[in-house]
Amino acid sequence: xxxxxxxxxxxxxxxxxxxxxxxxxxxxxxxxxxxxxxxxxxxxxxxxxxxxxxxxxxxxxxxxxxxxxxxxxxxxxxxxxxxxxxxxxxxxxxxxxxxxxxxxxxxxxxxxxxxxxxxxxxxxxxxxxxxxxxxxxxxxxxxxxxxxxxxxxxxxxxxxxxxxxxxxxxxxxxxxxxxxxxxxxxxxxxxxxxxxxxxxxxxxxxxxxxxxxxxxxxxxxxxxxxxxxxxxxxxxxxxxxxxxxxxxxxxxxxxxxxxxxxxxxxxxxxxxxxxxxxxxxxxxxxxxxxxxxxxxxxxx
Amino acid sequence: xxxxxxxxxxxxxxxxxxxxxxxxxxxxxxxxxxxxxxxxxxxxxxxxxxxxxxxxxxxxxxxxxxxxxxxxxxxxxxxxxxxxxxxxxxxxxxxxxxxxxxxxxxxxxxxxxxxxxxxxxxxxxxxxxxxxxxxxxxxxxxxxxxxxxxxxxxxxxxxxxxxxxxxxxxxxxxxxxxxxxxxxxxxxxxxxxxxxxxxxxxxxxxxxxxxxxxxxxxxxxxxxxxxxxxxxxxxxxxxxxxxxxxxxxxxxxxxxxxxxxxxxxxxxxxxxxxxxxxxxxxxxxxxxxxxxxxxxxxxxxxxxxxxxxxxxxxxxxxxxxxxxxxxxxxxxxxxxxxxxxxxxxxxxxxxxxxxxxxxxxxxxxxxxxx
Numbered sequence: 001x002x003x004x005x006x007x008x009x010x011x012x013x014x015x016x017x018x019x020x021x022x023x024x025x026x027x028x029x030x031x032x033x034x035x036x037x038x039x040x041x042x043x044x045x046x047x048x049x050x051x052x053x054x055x056x057x058x059x060x061x062x063x064x065x066x067x068x069x070x071x072x073x074x075x076x077x078x079x080x081x082x083x084x085x086x087x088x089x090x091x092x093x094x095x096x097x098x099x100x101x102x103x104x105x106x107x108x109x110x111x112x113x114x115x116x117x118x119x120x121x122x123x124x125x126x127x128x129x130x131x132x133x134x135x136x137x138x139x140x141x142x143x144x145x146x147x148x149x150x151x152x153x154x155x156x157x158x159x160x161x162x163x164x165x166x167x168x169x170x171x172x173x174x175x176x177x178x179x180x181x182x183x184x185x186x187x188x189x190x191x192x193x194x195x196x197x198x199x200x201x202x203x204x205x206x207x208x209x210x211x212x213x214x215x216x217x218x219x220x221x222x223x224x225x226x227x228x229x230x231x232x233x234x235x236x237x238x239x240x241x242x243x244x245x246x247x248x249x250x251x252x253x254x255x256x257x258x259x260x261x262x263x264x265x266x267x268x269x270x271x272x273x274x275x276x277x278x279x280x281x282x283x284x285x286x287x288x289x290x291x292x293x294x295x296x297x298x299x300x
Numbered sequence: 301x302x303x304x305x306x307x308x309x310x311x312x313x314x315x316x317x318x319x320x321x322x323x324x325x326x327x328x329x330x331x332x333x334x335x336x337x338x339x340x341x342x343x344x345x346x347x348x349x350x351x352x353x354x355x356x357x358x359x360x361x362x363x364x365x366x367x368x369x370x371x372x373x374x375x376x377x378x379x380x381x382x383x384x385x386x387x388x389x390x391x392x393x394x395x396x397x398x399x400x401x402x403x404x405x406x407x408x409x410x411x412x413x414x415x416x417x418x419x420x421x422x423x424x425x426x427x428x429x430x431x432x433x434x435x436x437x438x439x440x441x442x443x444x445x446x447x448x449x450x451x452x453x454x455x456x457x458x459x460x461x462x463x464x465x466x467x468x469x470x471x472x473x474x475x476x477x478x479x480x481x482x483x484x485x486x487x488x489x490x491x492x493x494x495x496x497x498x499x500x501x502x503x504x505x506x507x508x509x510x511x512x513x514x515x516x517x518x519x520x521x522x523x524x525x526x527x528x529x530x531x532x533x534x535x536x537x538x539x540x541x542x543x544x545x546x547x548x549x550x551x552x553x554x555x556x557x558x559x560x561x562x563x564x565x566x567x568x569x570x571x572x573x574x575x576x577x578x579x580x581x582x583x584x585x586x587x588x589x590x591x592x593x594x595x596x597x598x599x600x601x602x603x604x605x606x607x608x609x610x611x612x613x614x615x616x617x618x619x620x621x622x623x624x625x626x627x628x629x630x631x632x633x634x635x636x637x638x639x640x641x642x643x644x645x646x647x648x649x650x651x652x653x654x655x656x657x658x659x660x661x662x663x664x665x666x667x668x669x670x
Contacts, residue, residue, distance in 0.1 A: 125314050191386035194353050197373035198380040198457075199447070200403030205374075213390045 025275075032056070032269040039265045055269035059090055084256040084263065089244040090270055093252040097231055098277065100162055100248060104169045104230040105223055108177045111170070112222065113215075116181030117207045121193045131182060134175040142172065142235055153240055164240040165248065169230040177222045184218035185211055220285045228278055249274055302363050302377070302454035302487045303329045304350060310358030311345050311511075319345040320511045323359070332481050332488040334498040336534065337508035343491045346508070347457050350489060352376045363454065374403070379448035383460040385440045387432040387447075393419075394428040397446045404451075418450040438469045449480065455487040462497065474500055495535045499523065507531045524655070529664040532588050532657055538621055541631040543587045544661060547573070547580045554580055555603070556587050556658075559627040563587070564603030566654050573658075573667060585667065588657030591621070591634040594649040596641075606631075606649045610641055624649070 026046070031039050033051045118124075119131055149168050158164040188211060196206040212219070234250045241247045253274060256267045304327040311320040320342045327333045335343035348354040349361060352373035361368045368376065379400065387396050394415055401411045419425045422442045432440055441461065448456060461477075462470045478501055481488050492498055498505050499519045507514040507522060507530075515527040526532035532540045545558030547565075554570035556563045565573075573580040594606065611630060612623035620637050623630055624647060633649065641647060658667040 123314065189384060189386065191382045191384050192388065194348075194351070194373075195380065195382060195386035195388070195447075196399075197353060198351050198376075198378060199400035199451075200374045202372070202374050205403065210388060 028268050028271050031265060032272040034265055036263055036265050055265050058266060059269055084259050086252055086255045089252045092244055093247050093249045096162060096246060097249040100165045101227050101230045103166045105226050107170055108173055108226045111174055112177035112181055116178045116185055117211055120182050120185035135179055137175045146239055150239055159240060160242045160246050162246050165237055168236050169233060173226045173229050177226060180222055181218055184215050188214055224281060224285060227281055231278060305362040308359035309356055309361055312357045318511055323513060325506060327487060327489060329487055330485050332501060332503045334490045334492060334502035334505050335508060336492060336498040336505050338493055341508040342511040343508050344459055347459055347489060347491050351378055351380050351457055377454040378457055379451045379453040380457040381444045381448050381461040383463055385444040387440055387443055389432050393430050393443050396443055397450050400451045414450050418446040422446045437465055441465060458490045460492055507534060525668060527666050527669055529659050536590055538591045538632045541589045543629055545587060547583045547585055561627050563651060563653060584661035586659040586661050588659060591632055593652045593655045594633045596635045596639045596649050598650040600648040600650060604650050604653055606651055610643055610645050610647050613641060613643055
């Protein structure tokens with residue numbers, strides 16, 4: 001009987017957790033298909049009674065409209081009359097976010113994979129020191145880095161340029177990527193390294209042909225981590241970007257809430273678009289997160 | 301193909317640990333050399349230096365007449381088999397075996413042909429499409445061998461390749477490796493801590509201890525004429541017995557004495573010792589007796605007989621081991637199982653003194669070699 005009670009408890013606890021995690025997302029998605037009137041109804045409609053795509057239409061058409069404080073009140077019937085003054089920046093900002101995130105992911109892999117391989121498999125003086133030193137950079141909060149970063153970025157003339165974001169995001173994500181990969185590479189047997197080199201691989205070939213395929217789960221983790229970190233990053237983007245030319249999605253979405261009147265339906269539709277790329281990434285890479293690839297490498 | 305020559309080679313790790321000291325060794329082409337020693341003796345390091353997996357920090361290493369000190373591993377024509385097999389888990393058996401050939405740019409049809417040949421030789425053709433994790437230990441070992449032999453390398457390096465196998469399989473694979481050496485006619489360097497493997501496989505054995513070579517010789521030399529007590533103790537099962545005592549007499553008739561025990565040394569040995577130092581008489585020595593160098597059946601003869609009390613009788617199938625207390629020391633001997641003896645009985649064993657070893661008490665060096 002205790003067994004059944006335990007199961008019921010676990011089931012209930014999981015259900016509570018699930019609701020806690022999923023309810024905000026569900027509301028985000030549901031409300032993005034509601035008009036401004038329906039979104040404020042009480043009790044809230046979890047399933048839209050008059051589903052509409054007009055929030056999304058407004059987002060994609062915002063580019064062609066000039067929205068000012070004066071004109072927007074006349075506004076858009078779909079959004080209840082209020083679309084934010086910065087609405088037209090949303091699509092370009094998502095494009096900026098995507099560019100930055102992809103660049104950060106690619107450069108992360110380019111730097112972190114060889115660095116981690118070297119730290120895990122080549123014995124050199126100062127090896128463990130460099131790992132610890134790198135890790136200490138992770139305990140510094142981003143806010144403490146803002147001023148030095150700003151001075152650096154200004155000196156190099158990169159203010160209001162996507163490059164400033166790529167550089168600073170790399171500084172923040174690379175140490176952690178290396179850390180993830182070092183521990184994974186270390187868990188792979190050293191003999192594979194020796195075997196590959198005797199088989200005729202240079203160090204680089206050993207890394208590419210033996211360790212990278214085996215480290216796929218860790219690489220996927222790194223890709224997801226770095227992509228999400230830069231996709232979601234707000235503080236540094238707020239500091240270094242000033243015009244729509246370089247603003248990223250979180251900055252533009254946040255600006256929607258700074259008008260006198262706010263269309264929550266429109267913001268939520270923007271929110272839905274914002275979660276699409278990360279969700280896509282997760283779906284694409286989920287099947288590569290496989291364990292047990294190393295089984296059978298060595299005795300066992 | 302490949303003669304491997306170490307000239308005063310040293311290996312010191314960055315943390316200051318000295319793995320090899322002043323190692324000089326020449327391995328002839330097509331020779332089967334076994335590096336034998338306890339763990340930490342530098343035998344695996346020696347192998348890694350040959351493979352180029354670690355850097356030589358002193359001295360020179362040559363293949364034939366080419367200096368190899370700074371040639372990276374992938375440019376040396378050697379193949380290696382590891383204790384843990386080190387198969388690539390993400391590749392099929394076929395790909396594992398083909399990998400070395402691919403990396404060296406062999407044409408595809410030749411790779412196919414050679415992989416099939418190697419697979420046939422090792423009896424693993426049905427396994428070619430499998431992944432390493434689907435294989436048993438013995439099968440993985442064969443794949444590891446296949447991966448090495450398909451390359452037809454100038455030298456074949458093996459780092460304790462059999463120590464993860466169970467006893468029966470190990471003996472079968474031992475025979476197979478020996479056959480492989482005979483058919484491939486390549487230099488083999490084989491690392492092990494198993495004296496039986498060394499004695500069965502080697503043309504020559506190199507016994508190592510703490511980074512220093514103790515003795516190089518054929519298996520018979522190493523077994524019959526060890527240079528010191530370390531080498532003597534490392535080979536033989538059960539291990540060699542030692543008795544500390546003194547020499548007495550003169551070149552006419554030199555004896556080993558300990559308490560009431562007195563054993564006559566063979567005249568040839570007595571003569572050799574007579575020429576050393578201040579004369580042999582009174583010298584502190586350590587007598588080494590191999591477990592099999594006694595006979596319980598012969599009639600006891602003066603100067604060739606050990607008398608003692610049996611402290612244990614250990615039957616091991618074909619033979620039995622006797623623990624015998626002689627003058628305060630317990631010695632273990634191997635005798636035929638037809639000998640009916642019991643614990644607590646007294647026994648007289650005749651000793652083959654021609655096979656006895658004699659070592660310096662303090663240095664442990666053999667007196668037979670001086």
